[in-house]
Amino acid sequence: MADSKAKSGLLLDIRNLRIEATVYPPGEAPKNIVLVHDVSLTLEKGKVLGLIGESGAGKSTIGLSSMGYGRGGVRITGGEVILNGRDILKGGKEGFRKLRGREVCYVAQSAAAAFNPAHRLMDQVVEATLLHGTATRAEAEKRAVALFKKLSLPNPETIGERFPHQVSGGQLQRVMTAMALCSEPDLIVFDEPTTALDVTTQIDVLAAIKDAIRDTHVAALYITHDLAVVAQVSDEIMVLRHGRLVEWGGTRQIIKEPRQEYTNALVSVHEIEHHEQQPGTTPFLSVKNVTAAYGRSHIKVLKNVSVDIYPGQTLAVVGESGSGKSTLARAITGLLPPEEGTVTFDGRPLANKLADRPKEDLRQLQMIYQMADVAMNPRQTVGTIIGRPLEFYFGIRGRERDKRVAELLDKIEMGKGFSDRYPAELSGGQKQRVCIARSLAAKPKLIICDEVTSALDPLVANGILKLLLELQKEESVAYLFITHDLATVKSIADSIAVMYRGEVVRYGPKSKVLTPPFDAYTDLLLSSVPEMEIGWLEKAIKGRRMASAGN
Amino acid sequence: MSSPIVKLVAQRVALGVVLLLAISVLIFAGTQILPGDVAQAILGQSATPESLANLREQLGLNDPAYVRYFHWLGGVVTGDLGTAMSSGQDIATSIKGRLWNTLFLAFWAAVVAVPLAIILGLIAVRYRNGWVDKLISGLALASTSFPEFFIGYVLVYFFAVKWQIFPGISTVYDGMPFGERMQAIALPAAALTLVVLAHMMRMTRAAILNVMQSAYVETAELKGLSAFNVIRRHAFPNAIAPIINVVMLNLAYLIVGVVVVEVIFVYPGMGQYLVDHVTKRDVPVVQAVGLIFAAVYISLNIIADIAAIVANPRLRHPK
Incomplete structure (x- = not known):
């Protein structure tokens, strides 16, 4: 041309x-x-x-x-x-x-x-x-x-x-x-x-x-x-x-x-088929009126946040940087003890501090991070990394452990040949898969996924999302999915919590949250997601009701 | 100046004062633990028990240790460092001239060494991994690896004995003309420069190389700046904090660590004074010199801390 x-x-x-x-x-x-x-x-x-x-x-x-x-x-x-x-x-x-x-x-x-x-x-x-x-x-x-x-x-x-x-x-x-x-x-x-x-x-x-x-x-x-x-x-x-x-x-x-x-x-990268599940009768994890701050700061990073998570379902938490999404995860896991409010699990309150929680509670809540490569010990093999929770929580060792590791590798669509590899020898997507296998090894009820696909290329991220959905069906594990990417949310969530400056501004089943009428912030967030459409930018700018916080 | 800086600086200064007090306790306690009796040392082996007892009473040695400590500290704060046992002279007066000499030597060594080290560091970064870099690093390391007395004697052998350019013995006296004084300290200053050069130069190189990985260095390169300007304008200002730290450590060494060099060149500074009186077990002098060295060390480190704080634009210009 x-x-x-x-x-x-x-x-x-x-x-x-x-x-x-x-x-x-x-x-x-x-x-x-x-x-x-x-x-x-x-x-x-x-x-x-x-x-x-x-x-x-x-x-x-x-x-x-x-x-x-x-x-x-x-x-x-x-x-x-x-x-x-x-x-x-x-x-x-x-x-x-x-x-x-x-x-x-x-x-x-x-x-x-x-x-x-x-x-x-x-x-x-x-x-x-x-x-x-x-x-x-x-x-x-x-x-x-x-x-x-x-x-x-x-x-x-x-x-x-x-x-x-x-x-x-x-x-x-x-x-x-x-x-x-x-x-x-x-x-x-x-x-x-x-x-x-x-x-x-x-x-x-x-x-x-x-x-x-x-x-x-x-x-x-x-x-x-x-x-x-x-x-x-x-x-x-x-x-x-x-x-x-x-x-x-x-x-x-x-x-x-x-x-x-x-x-x-x-x-067509973001087209994932996912049928929304209706919330069950009883949530297994409830966050009630949680308020949290870092240090002795008077600036509250979380303000009176309440959300519920149902067995085998996905709650997506969306918002821009600084909205308190990751802090919510830290409050649930006990890394940042809330100042007020409680986190209940299976009908009983969880200890606020990580150190006060029994091993069993720790096992039930696992995390996957954005940066897979820094979340793994670079000097341990994939087998050791995945096998560690098996030893720690269940005392499984030796051949039994190796068998479980092989099964887990199979689940994340990686052969058992990867067992002897080091993280540095894996691609970004493979690293994230290993982290997923590690969290699954603990057989948790909830996996907190903190921006797990943000550092990955779209096609690779897509593969990871599909894998997470399949694993959810097989293991009936629930996800708390933290992301700033609304396209991801649309593909995998059952319910959505929209966070803005430490508060949940909109919360409910996906279909409800994504149906108008919107509050000003959700509208801004939704209308800001680029669409594969010539002229979208001009249309979106014209239709905005609220200026973004970063300006 | 904005408030976070004032607060940080005040904190550092207060910490320094506390640290200095703690060190004065240590120095005092240390000299108390030393074997030997001051009265005995003064009067010698032939002293009678009565005269010993009298002297002890006179010196206040029978008071409890904390009383003596505060007595001593009170004197130090008011400028009274006590009297030397060996000579009976007032320590403050004899130290004054020597401290001045030591500072004079350290100052001129620093004037040469610091800019030289930083410039060599910049050049080493500019030609990193090339032969210039390796040559600079090699020579600097070699000069540091040699013990300072060896460097001192090598300098004396060539410059004083063989070529007779500079005197081998650095005698200075009051009222000495500036030019002669400079000539006298040329060799000890050169020896000190060679000793401290490598450390500062290596740190400059490492600190700048660290910054050279940053995205803003790439930005500067993509503006078309020459390699040396990229280093000077964009890398160096961000590497200044670690460099200042090392520079200050070395300045402290120039004042506190010159003992060997001063002895070699028979330079009438603090180091020689200390060595003389350690051999004579002159406890008040050792205490006084120890405290002065500690004060110098602490204040230079405070200056380094403050400089690093001030060099940080985030602290200088808060949001």
Whole structure:
């Protein structure tokens, strides 16, 4: 399709790009791996190309190659990167430095980490402009303030005097966009710019970025793993997998008529069949009027929270960061003793403190965490990790234990060959499966899942959700499912509790919670979830009743 | 200055005072446990029991230990460090000149060593894992690994004996012209610099390398900053807290740990004074010097703590 374009409008032309890296597997000789296999792309001036794929697809690597940058020893070993009519790979280090921050700018995933905590925002925003001498300090600052205004940042005149830690995550992401636009580049590489944000904040940042791109006529490579997000901002979408091109086409064609099976899987990733169960007569776990705070702080992280969990069902707790979802889990498990209120289990109150609970109570409540790799001892094998609860709670040892471990591995759809592997040898999804097996080994009545799929690629996350639902049927275990992702909630919950600033604002069976009329916050939350629909962003912004908390 | 900083700084200073008091108790108790009797030491073996008893009474040695401790502490607080037993001189007056000499030597050693260590650290990071880095690290480690007396004698052999550029004995006296004084301390200052250099330089390198992993360093690189500017403008300001800590530890060493170097160069500083009086079992002098060293050590560490607090933008500019 590149052929049909007028050559004069061409900004970026990547031809047969090949990128390699040297990996050092433990106990083996270093070896070369190819990260990007002969990928070609073209981008016209003022257009937006979305690069999409799972982690390891090579999308960031390709994006950064337009600046001649390779993260951590990554090398561009073949092909051409033609920017504004010249091959930048021939320019050498000096050439790269001249184009970075001038012709091409970068917006990172986590602006909170990408800003230097030691300098004021304004100094960082104008730094590249001053370095390349395209404007005087006064001009650059004026331009920056104008950009702050355009990106609808609060107090555009003075926000530059602040330090990064004094500004919220969503605002920082917009300041970073302003920083990229400040030196008036031809191309901006957006690397997952909204992935680290809450949905309600993401929508604002997304809209701000989209407006800024339109008004400044800058071209952009928009990298993300979320197809619904990229569909809102890009003209074309390129689907990548394992460093190879899968499909490249107009946005409408990719999301409506995907030609490749993999693209189709990405488009329909959230469709899980789950029949909602009606709440039973008696809940086995009740949280009643729980109030909790960290330390002796007067700020209550949980305010008078009450929820019930029924045997074999899933209660999803949704809300944005800081809403108290994880604190609720900590209060239930006894990690954070509530100041007021009780947690009853099977009709009797549970001890407030973890240390006061008998082993049997501990066994009944298990947890799975967001970061599977840090939730496991890296020096223990999978067999040891899964076998540990068997020994600890049931005293099962030796061959009997190995048999149970093999059964559990079978349940999580991993062969018993994995028993001797170490966590480092597993993929992200496999690690999370091992954590699931470990919690199942205790035969608990309730598993608390704290953002268990948030760190995973959509397709992998989907597999984990399906597995959790199957296991629920087999073992009739209940889940308390903590997440900020409403799509996940829709797929697996039986009942839902929506949390906002420490309070449960809406609670009930899924069908009821997701049926209008909504309260203002639930409406905001639901309307902020990106839909795979061109023009959704504009519609959603128009229909909002309440501003998001992150702004 | 905003309130969290004032509070933190006040806390550190108060802690320092408490710590210093605790150390004064330790020093006092320690010298009490030492075998030997002060009166006996003063009067010698031939003293009669009566004169010993008289002297004990006179020195207040018959009072309970806590009374003597507070008596001693009261004196220290008002600037009276007591009298040296061996010479009968007032300790405060004889220490004053020597403390000044030690500080003078430490100051000039620090003026050379600290910037040099930090610059070498920056260069090592800029050319990390290359030959420049390895050369700097190797030389710095070698200079630290040699015992300081060895370095001292090597310096004396070349600069004083062979080439006769600097004097081998660093005599200084009151009213000595500045230039001559600087010439006199050149060799001991060089020896001290070589001893403390590596530690500070390695820490600078490690602290900055740690920061070099951060996302904001990548941001800076992607703005087109040169490698050295990335380190100087973006990495160094965030590595400053651990660097200050090590620098202060080494400054404390320059004052407290110079004993050997002062003895080698016969420099009339605190270290030599201490060594002289330890051999004479002159307890009041040992106590006084011990307390001064402790005070120096604690105050430098407090300064390091405060500097680290002030260097943190989150504390300096609260939300």
